[in-house]
Amino acid sequence: MDSAEITGLILAGGRGSRMGHVDKGLQIFRGAPMALHVLMRLQPQVGQMMINANQNLGPYESFGLPVWPDEIGGFEGPLAGMQTGLVHCETEYMVTAPCDSPFLPEDLVSRLAEGLEDARVDLAYAVTGEGETQQSHPVFCLMRATLNRSLEAYLRAGGRKIEAWFRQENAAQVRFDDEAAFRNINTLEDLKRYEAS
Ligand SMILES: Nc1nc2c(ncn2[C@@H]2O[C@H](COP(=O)(O)OP(=O)(O)OP(=O)(O)O)[C@@H](O)[C@H]2O)c(=O)[nH]1
Numbered sequence: 001m002d003s004a005e006i007t008g009l010i011l012a013g014g015r016g017s018r019m020g021h022v023d024k025g026l027q028i029f030r031g032a033p034m035a036l037h038v039l040m041r042l043q044p045q046v047g048q049m050m051i052n053a054n055q056n057l058g059p060y061e062s063f064g065l066p067v068w069p070d071e072i073g074g075f076e077g078p079l080a081g082m083q084t085g086l087v088h089c090e091t092e093y094m095v096t097a098p099c100d101s102p103f104l105p106e107d108l109v110s111r112l113a114e115g116l117e118d119a120r121v122d123l124a125y126a127v128t129g130e131g132e133t134q135q136s137h138p139v140f141c142l143m144r145a146t147l148n149r150s151l152e153a154y155l156r157a158g159g160r161k162i163e164a165w166f167r168q169e170n171a172a173q174v175r176f177d178d179e180a181a182f183r184n185i186n187t188l189e190d191l192k193r194y195e196a197s
């Protein structure tokens with residue numbers, strides 16, 4: 001898969017309630033907004049980038065990328081952000097990462113692409129660990145843009161659970177060794193703790 005055929009979507013459309021209802025992607029971490037860390041990690045891995053946000057669109061636009069608010073409902077969860085991305089995606093594939101994951105793997109996209117192609121499916125997402133300690137990281141996923149219709153139908157029917165829709169689409173799990181790369185920063189305490197470490 002050619003990385004030029006992949007659009008990266010930063011998911012920044014949440015409420016940030018655990019951080020005190022702040023816009024998580026705009027919180028400063030190690031001198032830059034968290035979403036900018038994600039942008040710097042993801043951009044070299046894809047052909048184009050865009051952002052999904054529902055508040056403070058101006059500050060996100062200042063990153064020089066298209067910014068799209070959710071198409072369906074208000075704060076209906078990450079799938080609504082993915083669906084919005086698919087509506088605007090002009091490449092064959094779209095890959096997503098949340099705005100609060102500044103450590104995401106530098107080979108995220110190539111590994112997901114390999115997993116998707118090996119499994120001959122249209123959707124792949126990251127997992128770490130094995131057996132009882134396996135953890136899913138479903139907001140780190142690569143999908144074919146044609147899934148737009150399926151995802152829109154799922155949301156319109158009231159579906160909100162990422163992993164239920166993933167099962168419906170036979171999503172492939174792609175195992176990564178470095179669990180720390182998927183750490184996300186949900187609270188002000190997380191922000192302080194990782195700032196220093
Ligand atoms: N578009 C969109 N994205 C969302 C929505 N809710 C969460 N997300 C995104 O999904 C990802 C994972 O969500 P959380 O880490 O729970 O973020 P959050 O919902 O802002 O934070 P909390 O309110 O503390 O749960 C983040 O990238 C969020 O921006 C939503 O309603 N719409």
Ligand SMILES: [Mg+2]
Binds near residue numbers: 014
């Ligand atoms: Mg949430």
